[in-house]
Amino acid sequence: MTLQKYIDKLSWTSTPARQGEARIVLRYSAGRAAKGHAREGVEDLQDTFDSLVALAGRGLLGMQGLVATVAAPAGDLLEVRLAAESLPHDLLVIALRLVISANDNDPADFQMLLNALDGDMKAALEAYGGTNFEEEVAEVSLSVAGVTSSGVFDPFHLGGAPGALRHVRRLIVQDAAPDMPDADTEDHLLRLSGMRAFLPLGVQPKYEPGEEAYFPQGDDLVIDRVSIEAASLHAILSMLAPGRAHTLREDD
Structure with a gap:
């Protein structure tokens, strides 16, 4: 899977509405x-x-006061509205990932359903969402x-x-x-991870997003079986411990 299928269908503008x-x-x-x-x-x-x-209320990406509303205003439209005093670029990237991932199912999922219904194509088409x-x-x-936030x-x-x-099989935060x-x-982290919030579009993870585990081990925090974008990991750790520098070690 490549980025091209997303690039072909994604557009963005800076049409003024209200601040943030x-x-x-x-x-x-x-x-x-x-x-x-x-x-x-x-x-x-x-x-x-x-x-x-x-x-965001806990400080992810330095956010506060985020409001998000999802609607389907027409049969062919899905709409998400976001509002805050400021919307960082990274927040918009994550929001796009969530919307796209919710509408980017593996075609193999339909085949599995079809097989489970003994090849009944009509029933599979009716049931598959x-x-x-x-x-x-x-x-x-x-x-x-x-x-x-500034920049392109x-x-x-x-x-x-x-x-x-x-x-990483085991990521240790010292x-x-x-x-x-x-x-x-x-729970919130795993829900977002499972919807590919913390991986770029098109990336094939080694470990299934949303199935990683967080647990303490002695003085360290361990994240087990994780595939994640380094910038997303930094955002998560900065939320958990604002202002702290973290030393990471990989243990495979």
């Missing part, structure tokens, strides 16, 4: 819209953005007002440019056991 607002609109193909599934994923995606809002991004998403647009906007990578990725996330924070 952004709007992401995903438009489905006519064929996908005819299936009538647009509103079915709204609740789940809202839950995912609620986790992003919760972590997934989306083939390449065939069923017409475009994704981002409009932004009042983005306060890269919609695919935190930090404005491709960076390092970590695929002397960070006191920074172990509480249960609610960990």
Whole structure:
């Protein structure tokens, strides 16, 4: 999988609305819209953005006061509205990842359903709620007002440019056991991770996102079986322990 299939369908503008607002609109193909599934994923995606809002309230990306609303205003549209006093570029990148990942199902998922239904194509088509991004998403647009961080906007990578990725059996954050996330924070992190918030689009992870585990080990904090963008890891650790420098060690 490459970035090209996303590049072909993504556009962004700086159309003024009000300070600190952004709007992401995903438009489905006519064929996908005819299936009538647009509103079915709204609740789940809202839950995912609620986790992003919760972590923003804990200081993720230096955010405070984030509001996120998901809606399906028409049969062929999915819309996410974001508002805050300031919307960092990295927050918009994560939001785009969440919207796209929710509509980028593996075609193999449909084949598995078809096999489970003994090849009943009609029943499988009626039951399947997934989306083939390449065939069923017409475009994704981002409009932004009042983005306060500087620099050229890269919609695919935190930090404005491709960076390092970590695929680690056991990632040890030295002397960070006191920074172990509480249960609610960990749940929010894993929900976002499972929706590929912390990996660039198109990356094939070694370890399944959302199935990593956080736990203390002596004085250290361990993140087990994790595939993550280095910039995203830095954002998470900065949220857990603001102002602290962390020393990382990989143990495979």
